[in-house]
Amino acid sequence: FTEPSPVLDLKAEYVGVTSVNLTWVVNDSASDPYTYRIQFVNDTSVKNLTSSDRKAEITELIPGTMYNFTVFAVAADNETEGEGSSIDLYTKPSPVLDLKAEYVGVTSVNLTWVVNDSASDLYTYRIQIVNDTSVKNLTSSDRKAEITELIPGTMYNFTVFAVAADNETEGEGVSTGLYTKPSPVLDLKAEYVGVTSVNLTWSVDRAASDLYTYRIQFVNDTSVKNLTSSDRKAEITELIPGTMYNFTVFAVAADNETEGEGVSTGLYTSKSQFL
Template sequence: FTEPSPVLDLKAEYVGVTSVNLTWTVSDAASDSYTYRIEVANGTSVRNVMSSFTRAEITELIPGTMYNFTVFAVANDSETEGEGVSIILYTKPSPVLDLKAEYVGVTSVNLTWTVSDAASNSYTYRIEVVNGTSVRNLTSSVNKIEITELIPGTMYNFTVFAVANDSETEGEGVSIILYTKPSPVLDLKAEYVGTDKVNLTWVMNDTASDSYTYRIEVMNITSIRNLTSSVTRVEITELIPGTMYIFTVFAVASVSQMEGEGVSRILYT
């Protein structure tokens, strides 16, 4: 038997986490009688897969790992092989696990996650930060990141992708939706102090403040109560004459109920 010609147009139709689908073509007149040997090489291990068609699904691969796939056409004697044709591919990394926020602040968020892939020491991570119409991407070489320059009191969708050592092959993204905290209120002051009531006002400059409400904590030595306002002022009644009160105002993001840091004023009725 003469050697078959090398296969043509070897390519991956699908690359997954633990499997790859390869296809190729042959132009030899005798190709109807060919079988194909696919050599699957990964660093230390080599195995062979046989196919009687011009395609093969290679399974049981290691996630996020480089493989060299070499396809040989085999003549009808099951011995005479053509020259091999190779393609180098990385399998996709597995999705990251246990994505969570370790800290949520006014303009920053700290995210952490885990990975269990054997090849994860070589991974980097792409973090997609989406807010409405704005999208930006950050990169981390470890399984945590501090994301800064966020807008206070705003919803963000953070998606983390593990990236293999070729800096191109990405795993499926894993997402978490979080709201940043509102900023503290500004310029908290009493517009009126009476015998049994106080009028407070404050300022809020956050872009998202149209959706905020405000919690006002009213505290004296013996009692604490909470009031709510949808505007940047409140009238607090039913106070005890001649008594010291601590009034603390918190901005609250309406959808998430995430509260900003409180700002306090001490006043006597």
């Protein structure tokens, strides 16, 4: 038997986490009875499989790992092989696990995640940061990232992609959505202090503040109460005359959960003229 010609146009139609689909072309007139030996090699093993078609699905690969795939055309005697044609590629890394925010601040967020792949010592990570108006990316060589220069009180979607050692082959992204904390309110003051009521006002200086609500906590020696305002002012009623109160105002983001740092003022209600 004459030696088959090398296969042509060897390429990966699909690259997954643990599998790769290869295709190729053969122009030899005698190629109908050919079979094909596919050799796949990484740093620790050499394996072979046989295909009777001009394609092969190679499974049980290691995630995020460099493989060399070589395809040999084999003549009808099942012995005479042509010269091999090769392609190098990385399998995709597995998705990261347990993505969470260790810290959420006003303009920064600290993310952490876990990776179990055996090849992960060589991974880097792309973190995509998206809000309503922008898409940004940063790269981390560790399983954590501090994302800075964020807008206070704003919804962000953070997606982390593991990247193999070729700095190109990415795993599927894993996402978490959260709000940064609003900035503290400014210029908190009592516009009016009465016998049983107090009118408070404050200001905010950030772009996202149109969507904020405000929690007002008012505390005396015997009770802690809260009320919510959708405006930058609040009338607090049913107070005890001549009593010291501490009023703390928290800006709350549009998720109605994420609160900024509280700003406080202490004052006495007026004494009743009838006492």
